[in-house]
Amino acid sequence: MSATPPPSTTAPLADPTAPATPVALPARCEVLVVGSGPAGSACATVLAEAGVDVWLIDQQDFPREKVCGDGLIPDAHHALARLGLLDQVMAQACHVSHVRCVGPSGGQVDVPGRLAVLPRRQLDWLLQRHAIARGAHCLTPVKFEGLIEDEAPATHGGGARVVGARLRHAGALHELRADWVVLATGAAMPPMLAAGLCTRRTPSGIALRGYVRNPAVVANQRTMDVVWHRDLRPGYGWIFPVGDATFNIGVGAFFDTRGDGRSVAADANLREVFDAFTRVYAPAKALMDGGEFVGELKGAPLRCTLGGAETGRPGLLATGEAIGSTYDFTGEGIGKALETGLLAADALLRGRRAGANDAAVCADYGAGVRRLQPRFALYERANGVNRHPWLADLVIWRARRSPRLLRRMSGVLDETSNPGHLLSLRGLFKLFAE
Missing domain, CATH: 3.50.50.60 (FAD/NAD(P)-binding domain)
Structure with a gap:
């Protein structure tokens, strides 16, 4: 290693x-x-x-x-532009055109956005x-x-x-x-x-990530993948490209700060969740099977x-x-x-x-x-997807059939729409009305 x-x-x-x-x-x-x-x-x-x-x-x-996760979405771009550092950061970052959202059933939708990935070390x-x-x-x-x-x-x-x-x-x-x-x-x-x-x-959640280098998957792994699955509850897994055939791969678990659901995430063994991610998501398995860790898996608390x-x-x-x-x-x-x-x-x-x-x-x-x-x-309301990943299946299924909904999902990245609106009772009803 x-x-x-x-x-x-x-x-x-x-x-x-x-x-x-x-x-x-x-x-x-x-x-x-x-x-x-x-x-x-x-x-x-x-x-x-x-x-x-x-x-x-x-x-x-x-x-x-x-x-x-090292992802830079538009709010980071705006702040970096104000600081006069955006061009320098973007010159070193890996540019990505889509977030790939993947549900428990395997359905997926690619959400366009102005995205980049740059390791926090840099x-x-x-x-x-x-x-x-x-x-x-x-x-x-x-x-x-x-x-x-x-x-x-x-x-x-x-x-x-x-x-x-x-x-x-x-x-x-x-x-x-x-x-x-x-x-x-x-x-x-x-x-x-x-x-x-x-x-x-108490923190709001916990995360575990590592860097893995695998030139064999570069051609197929060009998006920022976010994956929900019942075996990853109450969180999700991700794979983000960082360049030089290297990928940031990790899992996170979130506590329910509004109620008494904290114990579910607090008891999560993130190494077991990470192993589950590489088992249930084929691209994660392919990345790990032929890849080499760069450094070690590291964990940290999140405050949200x-x-x-x-x-x-x-x-x-x-x-x-x-x-x-x-x-x-x-x-x-x-x-x-x-x-x-x-x-x-x-x-x-x-x-x-x-x-x-x-x-x-x-x-x-x-x-x-x-x-x-x-x-x-x-966003706290939208956190229900991490506890109930079947909701991701529902939104992904509908987004594949509704250009308008796909634009709204892209708007979440641009902060012109909010994820909580998609997952309210009214929002779920509108999924079938659009």
Whole structure:
């Protein structure tokens, strides 16, 4: 088993346009961003471009692996375009024209979309280096140890004000004072618990993915395949091409955060689900039978539905998957992580220009996040397909006969229609009326 990714999953290790990496943390800065994934790097980029003294840290050196399906759907494209990074990302990504939806009975439909796949090892490295090139200071590996709070109560908003963070770098503890701290720490809960922003400890789901190289299947495996089957409940399997005859293959299982169905997913053995996927879906079996693992199968928790966390408190904002920016049902999270990072930066900049108090900045950011909530609620409703995969058979059967429904499914990718509408009682009735 090879432990080294192929060229398509390895980003360049140098960027001559980026400033030199600093070797020490300062005593203070305007904004400290903790976490250098999509949300954190997007936030830092926008702040740095506006002239803010922003520091971006992460507990890992980059490039690094991240468990993800690696799919870039249009919401990610829009965010990358705003950051000025879309062309560079698309130059390295594997372009895909369709998502292939496959139901338990074997029926399938190809849904067109503006799609691409780029391993997170590459994408996150590009985003971090882009933030540095735009003026953000970046240092890794730096571990977040906790927040520094003002001893006096906050004048606006509840609780003591956050005035910085305790960080560990090169074995030494360092205190960095900041006007604002932004937590972009992903699905790991300890930072959010330490910040007092976590309201739900359990994740929304779990995922397992690996990279497999198999030149023999390249000609037949050109779509982003998403597969539902009773043996994969309460989740699904996927195969996404990443280039160089290599594929991201994985499975995910989602909890029922609305009711008492959590135990079904919580008890899921994802390795057994992965094995079931390679058994029930012929292309997955063909990929694995003649393929070679690149690295190891890796798992990770998912936090979805924009739930389970507060978005901020005086001196502190949280963004990305830390606040549940991953969609239920599909597990797509890159675009919305970028989006929430942009929302955090925009709120901080508006507050900076207006001289706004903490409460106004937190309220501004919270309102921006809440505007996304209705869409997340519809994805949560659509998550019923993962628990009842026969619904996928029904929608696929009808989409093969209805160009209008196929356009609506494509609209889910473009965010011009919502999956929850397709699976409401009214939506199911309309399947037979179109």
